[in-house]
Amino acid sequence: MKKVISLALSLVLIVAVMFSASAQTTERKGWSPQAxxxxxxxxxxxxxxxxxxxxxxxxxxxxxxxxxxxxxxxIGKAIDNKKKKEEAARIAAANRAAAANRAASARSVASTRRSASAPANTNALVATQPAVASNANSMALLASNGFLPNPDFGDTDKPYHTSEYRRKSW
Structure with missing residues (x-):
């Protein structure tokens, strides 16, 4: 019984020394989840x-x-993979939001240019396209494609906090 206790205490001591040695050095990054x-x-x-x-x-x-x-x-590798996926999803969401902001500003600049310039050819044979879709039309388009905007994006207390859109459940 004494051998078991001494073996367990020596293992605990070795682990404690390893962790304390890595805590004292500031130039090292630290241990990976796998290690x-x-x-x-x-x-x-x-x-x-x-x-x-x-x-x-x-x-x-x-x-x-x-x-x-x-x-x-x-187990450490699974934890590391999960963290990498969450980080990639966060970066992708930020990139999508930035692209949407750039597109919205480009549309607003284009619409102001169109409204300021002379009217286009009013020939009846030329088809005209709407300048900017209204918010109601874009919501209808999203809903018809099976996506709903998620107003709780980023709020970790709400469901579906990691995606900008929610899928229809029906």
Whole structure:
């Protein structure tokens, strides 16, 4: 029993030294989620393997450490991928909003130029296009395509806070 306690305490001490050493240096970026998961998983798995395997605790600790480290690395990789997806979605939403603002300003400049210039050819055979769609028409277009604007975009307390549009549910 004393060996198990001393093994567990030594593993906790090693992990504490590793984390304190990385906290003291300011030039390093820090640990990746994969590394954190692997270290925590290996320490937990090693301790659990040593406790579970009664006949040969060293073998149990090694096997448990390897399995725990692999599982921790996998969990850390999934967390890192999730963060990267959220960051990419945030950047894409910002780019879409900037493009929409540029398009709106270009439309307003074009409409002011049209209204200030002389009227175009009024020949009946020439088809004219509307200068700028009204807000009601654009809402109808969005609704007919199956998208609804999301007024709660960015508010994390509301559902669908990560997308600018909500799909129709019917």
């Amino acid at each position: 954190k998961g692997a270290v925590i998983g290996a320490a937990t798995g090693g301790a659990a393997g040593a406790i579970i395997h009664k006949r040969n605790r060293v073998v149990g600790g090694v096997v448990g450490g390897v399995v725990g480290g692999a599982a921790g690395y996998g």
